Amino acid sequence: MKKILIIGSQGMLGQSLVKILSRDSSIPVVTAARYGADYNFDFLDDTSLCECIESINPDVVINAAAIVSLQHCESESGMAYAVNTKLPGRLAELCHELGCYFIHISTDHYYCHDWDKKHLETDKITIRNEYARTKYLGEQLVALHAQNLIVRTNIVGYRNNSLKPTFLEWCIQAFNRDEEMTLFDDFYTSSIYTDQLCIVLKDLLQIRPEGIVNIASSTVSNKEDFILALAKKIKGKEPRYKIGKVNQLLGVPRADSLGLDVSKIEDLVGYRMPDLEKVIYDIELDYKRMGY
Template sequence: MKTLVLGSTGLLGQAVAEEARRRGHLLGEAARRNAPIALDIADEEALCKTLEAEKPDLVFNCAALSEIDACERAPLDAWNMNARPLAFLAAWARESGGKLIHVSTDQYFTEGGKQPHDETAPVSFVNEYARTKFAGEGFALTAAGALVLRTSIVGIRGWEKPTLAEWAIGVAENDLAATLFSDAWSSSIDVASFARAAFDMAEVGASGLYNLAASEIYTKEDFVREIARQLGHTLTAATSGSVQGLATTRAHCLGLDVRRAEQILKYKLPGLSEVVACVLHKYNEKSS
């Protein structure tokens, strides 16, 4: 099988490419920079030419403008990366018979605290990131066999701006002063576990919209403190705080109900301690 990973140099794209190689896929890796295939998916002509040249059996779309503040500053850029390309990817899937896996988001829920949200839960759009990602879902699902996965991911990227996990490790190792959000709920999953489960779902023919995330809902504060615990450090300078004070409004009740995905997978998705253990394993690998 030939798999084309879009956004292959990003946090998730690296893990997806690694998992594809592990499974023996013939791999194409495309991104705006530092990838074997130079591609900006906002460029319709370049995207279509890449699909024609590569002739993949599977396209795994990890590319996105995911920085919420950047989407607010440049809503057209957000639309051109998060939504519009999916119309062309869905057309490719319909016309070629290829498989499309599209990675969406959990940034749709503003009520319910720790309550899990299933795939039919009403959504709210409090920022441009959420609006454009939801539109992308709709475009992708016009291809009958497309698999759209709502998620939140954590992991080690190793370049550019630190990820949440990389920042949290720095806080824990250096006992830094930090505000830890006690009211920002999520079910973030480590990228390696996500990639493995996504390919497992595709291999059994899953299609449509699914939540694919951790099996446990926890706060951003819980995540940082679990990292500190597993590293054997005590946080003395960090304090609890609220996500409500951020400049751009964010959805913050982001727990996902993953039972439908687990039924397809026939195994349980990881909880908080397993997610953190996987993140730290990758951190130690990259550090050695």
Template structure:
């Protein structure tokens, strides 16, 4: 089967390319070869590759920058998915699209289920929610996978930032009152291919699901785990000092609760991601073995 991945530089796009099995021909295209904000560019890619399924791994993810760059965020996160959904609807091509915990305001006490009311706090969350709405308005054969706290051996992310900072500092202050489910991009890729295969086999169900690492923690807990694993393996380590989010102000407000309930995906697709600690350990071990930590 031929799967067209929109985007080729981000964490999830790179994970999809790495994790594709022998039965999957992945074509990952980003700018300038494919510009998701240009429907003509999307159509050209469809004509050239005739995909059986499309995965949209392209997104504007600069959460703080989005507050002052709203037009660009909406162009990529709302208008791009709208263009893509239009072409998918015309060609009958199923679409898997990634969204975010930022569509919620974080005020719920428990983990969010996919049917909970949305209430994004900032531009990034609003633009991603608008993308979801554009897809659901244009087509029926889609799966939206909301995820959170994504990290990987690729690109920039919290895990790699902690390792980089630990190389120069003995102690780091890390927010301890924002909770979520750390999620490996490699786990996301593996789960996505399970969904894709079931869709193409005719057994998949469409709709919106939550996809995240099992268990929960806060940023301080995640940093502490990264440092513990890295230290055990001879990599950079530091002490994580817990602080409230109020002591680390950012242009964009973050949800205090980003916990996502993945029960729907387990029920419909048999997917449950590993415990977040297990995947963090694997990521840190890989970074150290590859010599890509500072």
């Protein structure tokens, strides 16, 4: 393997990718971001993007850059289209020209009103907002080229930026402050810890499948169950909370049944995806290590 280029290396997933892949000294990792990386530039600057990829001449490119805020995508739909649609399409085109393998991280925000169903890669999707629309269009552009893998997932993890806490960091802050939380019992996901996803991606580099694959926890749980399990593991007790309904939230319409079937990825790598207990266990290990 020549080099792996990580686009969006300073984000939540990007940081985990650098950590996991860098553990193997035989894998040279190169990072790209707006700041704090080997290559620092605006990904929407096509000249800079082309110069970066051509100068590195990577064997693999992983795109972890995205606008994931639903509200941001609604209010800045043009920017959401540029980052979530045009950027992955351009990266797929450049990778095709250079003959390198491209992994694009997509989303699970495509399914509604079927509770804890585990959705296959081939199941019908529903577009409810600009985030889902721009991510799905990005998938379509990536799929125009060979040697590409589209990963549908739901990740939780640490970003270590106090000004922009992740969902996981927000939960931990609420636990520590004994704040009352609103937990949704009608919003289902199969969330996987970022490090766990990165380990699977590393293993996939050996076989380099193409098309769409779900990488997620083998457990589909609602947000109430996930947060209660997290609080019990980390703090040893339940947080103060009340039950809310995600479908009663005003503002951006949301998909609510995001469970993913992981049988395809399990067949590809030859092992089981982590269940909810294992996801929470690995989150707690890093919680202790980082001294939150």
